[in-house]
Amino acid sequence: MKxxxxxxxxxxxxxxxxxxxxxxxxxxxxxxxxxxxIDDSQVADAEAASDACxxxxxxxx
Amino acid sequence: xxxxxxxxxNLPYLDISDPGFSIRSSEVMNAREASWxxxxxxxxxxxxxxDVQKLLRHPKLRQGSYRWPALNDVTGEFARWWESMLLxxxxxxxxxxxxxxxxxxxxxxxxxxxxKFTELATMLIDEFAPKGECDFIAEFxxxxxxxxxxxxxxxxxxxxxxxxxxxxxxxxxxxxxxKKDLPTIEAATxxxxxxxxELVEARRAAPKDDFIGMLIKANEDKSQLSDQELLDMIVLxxxxxxxxxxxxxxxxMATFIEHPEQWALLAERPELGRAAVEEVMxxxxxxxxxxxxxxxxxxxxxxxxxxxxxxxxFSQSATSDPRVFDDASFDITAERKPHFGFGGGAHxxxxxxxxxxxxxxxxxxxxxxxxxPRFNGEVEWLPDSGNTGAIRMPIAFDPA
Numbered sequence: 300m301k302x303x304x305x306x307x308x309x310x311x312x313x314x315x316x317x318x319x320x321x322x323x324x325x326x327x328x329x330x331x332x333x334x335x336x337i338d339d340s341q342v343a344d345a346e347a348a349s350d351a352c353x354x355x356x357x358x359x360x
Numbered sequence: 361x362x363x364x365x366x367x368x369x370n371l372p373y374l375d376i377s378d379p380g381f382s383i384r385s386s387e388v389m390n391a392r393e394a395s396w397x398x399x400x401x402x403x404x405x406x407x408x409x410x411d412v413q414k415l416l417r418h419p420k421l422r423q424g425s426y427r428w429p430a431l432n433d434v435t436g437e438f439a440r441w442w443e444s445m446l447l448x449x450x451x452x453x454x455x456x457x458x459x460x461x462x463x464x465x466x467x468x469x470x471x472x473x474x475x476k477f478t479e480l481a482t483m484l485i486d487e488f489a490p491k492g493e494c495d496f497i498a499e500f501x502x503x504x505x506x507x508x509x510x511x512x513x514x515x516x517x518x519x520x521x522x523x524x525x526x527x528x529x530x531x532x533x534x535x536x537x538x539k540k541d542l543p544t545i546e547a548a549t550x551x552x553x554x555x556x557x558e559l560v561e562a563r564r565a566a567p568k569d570d571f572i573g574m575l576i577k578a579n580e581d582k583s584q585l586s587d588q589e590l591l592d593m594i595v596l597x598x599x600x601x602x603x604x605x606x607x608x609x610x611x612x613m614a615t616f617i618e619h620p621e622q623w624a625l626l627a628e629r630p631e632l633g634r635a636a637v638e639e640v641m642x643x644x645x646x647x648x649x650x651x652x653x654x655x656x657x658x659x660x661x662x663x664x665x666x667x668x669x670x671x672x673x674f675s676q677s678a679t680s681d682p683r684v685f686d687d688a689s690f691d692i693t694a695e696r697k698p699h700f701g702f703g704g705g706a707h708x709x710x711x712x713x714x715x716x717x718x719x720x721x722x723x724x725x726x727x728x729x730x731x732x733p734r735f736n737g738e739v740e741w742l743p744d745s746g747n748t749g750a751i752r753m754p755i756a757f758d759p760a
Contacts, residue, residue: 310698311417312708317455318462329419347459350466353708354698 300337301360302345309356318351319344371663372398374405376672377536382744383648388677396661402431403670405649405677409685409697411661412678415652415671417705418660422450424653424670431670432538438530438549445592447600447707454706460578460585461593464512464571465710470717473511477721480507480517485729489759493736496613496753497606500726502528505605508718509598513559514570526552527602534603534747556594571597601711607646607742607749608701609719612636613726614750615644617733619690626692626727633724636692637716640723641701642679643690646749649674650703675700730757 302322304315311331315323322345323333337345342359349357372391375381382388391398392407399405406412415421426448429439442448446457484503488494506520506527515523529548532541563572575593578585585593616623626636649672656667665671679699680688687694702709709715737754 310413310704312705313417314458314706314708317458317706320455329417347462350468351462353702353704353712355467 300339300342300345302333302335302337303358303360304331304333305356305358306331308354310354312353314351314353315348315357319348323348371395371404374398374400376400376402376405376745379536379743381536383674383676383748384744388674389680392677392681397663397671400672402672404665404672406671406673407677407681408683409678409681410683412650412673412675412700413704415660415673416650416700416703418652420654420656420658420665421652421671422655423447423707424651427653427670428534428538428651434533434539434542436542436546436549437553438533438542438545441549441553441592441595442533444588445596446710447596450706456584457589457593458706458710460575461710464574465713467713470713473508473714474717474721476511477508477718478725480504480511481722481725485725489729492759493754493756496755497610497750498752500722501606501609501613502602504718504722505602505609508605508714509601512571512597512601512714513594514568514572515559522555523598524602524606526555527599528606528751530599531603531747536743536746552595552598553591556591556598559594560590597711600709601714603747604646605715605718607747608641608715609722610750610753611644611646611748612640612719612723613733613753613755614739615640615690616727617735617755620732622690622692623727623733624731626723627731630724630728632692633720634716636723637719638696638699639690639692639694642696642699643676643688645675645679645699645701646747647701647703648676648745648748650700673700729760730755731760733757 313325316325322337322341323331325331345359349359372394374387374391396408396411397404397406406415426443429442449457481504484500488499502524503520506524507517510517510520526548529544530552533545560576563576567573572594575585575590579587579590626632652671652673654665654667654669658665684697702712733755736756739750740752741750742748
């Protein structure tokens with residue numbers, strides 16, 4: 300599965316980092332990074348992150 | 361609290377604990393023009409949009425309202441709960457509790473809940489509409505906000521009054537008269553915990569697959585969710601969901617009464633319901649400030665901020681900031697930058713999908729059924745800072 304974040308609407312709340320810390324992370328300067336291709340074992344976490352995003356900026360597909 | 365390094369600065373000063381202080385006063389607007397922040401009796405008030413946005417999730421700041429009881433020199437059961445519940449936690453503990461609660465508040469739920477919101481709003485409006493007048497708080501926003509929580513918790517709607525009274529009395533803790541109201545707040549807190557304990561016992565005996573059921577299941581492993589955390593979380597859902605929505609819908613009505621053409625427009629174009637919620641929360645948020653606390657010394661905008669300093673991020677001041685909003689007047693058709701009515705960052709409001717969904721359905725329906733609404737007597741308000749809203753709002757309207 301591919302993971303994408305629409306940075307035009309992302310407000311860097313970091314809810315994805317809380318929901319799925321193995322996929323999403325902040326670096327020291329506060330920028331968001333994510334694993335772009337995940338395996339089946341991570342899909343549930345990615346969906347939890349996508350649901351938890353207040354701006355609904357995470358696209359899975 | 362010592363703010364020696366700041367006293368030297370020429371920052372404006374706002375006495376925000378004065379019950380007469382208004383978050384919407386010209387005093388605040390003047391301070392916003394003079395500086396990005398003002399000194400207050402609780403620390404700093406941050407006044408401009410860009411600074412509020414940055415400081416909401418600044419790495420040197422943590423959520424700050426965990427100290428609200430201490431700042432008011434208050435201890436007791438409310439303070440114990442407040443300081444240990446989800447909103448006051450940070451780091452791993454916060455993440456564990458938040459991950460546990462998230463699924464019960466997912467946007468997928470809204471699709472299934474929306475018809476229930478409409479049904480509830482219709483039932484309440486049918487009760488008072490033929491009269492052409494009502495107390496909008498007692499007859500609509502309070503039973504509606506509480507009814508939504510009853511739905512979420514799997515409680516019969518008939519129990520709404522009990523919960524609404526408790527939430528309103530506990531809610532006094534978030535106002536600037538916290539200490540004065542402490543006996544009422546403590547009694548309400550005890551009633552709510554008794555209520556929730558009884559509820560959990562009943563659910564253990566007859567399990568259901570809902571928010572409480574999910575928490576009870578997690579509580580089977582005490583290291584995942586302790587008995588106290590289980591109760592604290594349910595109390596938070598009740599407390600956090602009722603008072604805020606009750607107040608925000610009252611503020612919505614007051615705003616629309618002052619802008620009748622916008623109310624008529626919403627009635628004509630119900631698809632603007634969601635935008636109406638966002639615009640109301642921009643101009644009249646019930647949560648008038650979001651609190652942060654410095655976890656170490658740092659400098660921001662050339663201002664030294666000492667460890668332990670409280671920062672109140674003024675949401676309404678930020679989202680009427682002329683630097684960002686050319687025309688900040690109330691307009692439900694305008695494209696706006698995001699407001700801060702649900703806070704932001706790690707502590708962004710957990711229930712916001714539900715709140716947005718229930719307020720959208722309510723405003724759509726109200727605008728169609730209550731034409732030409734106007735005040736019909738004295739509106740009784742909470743202080744215009746802290747968590748604000750109306751306690752009583754007599755209105756008249758033309759039923760449709």
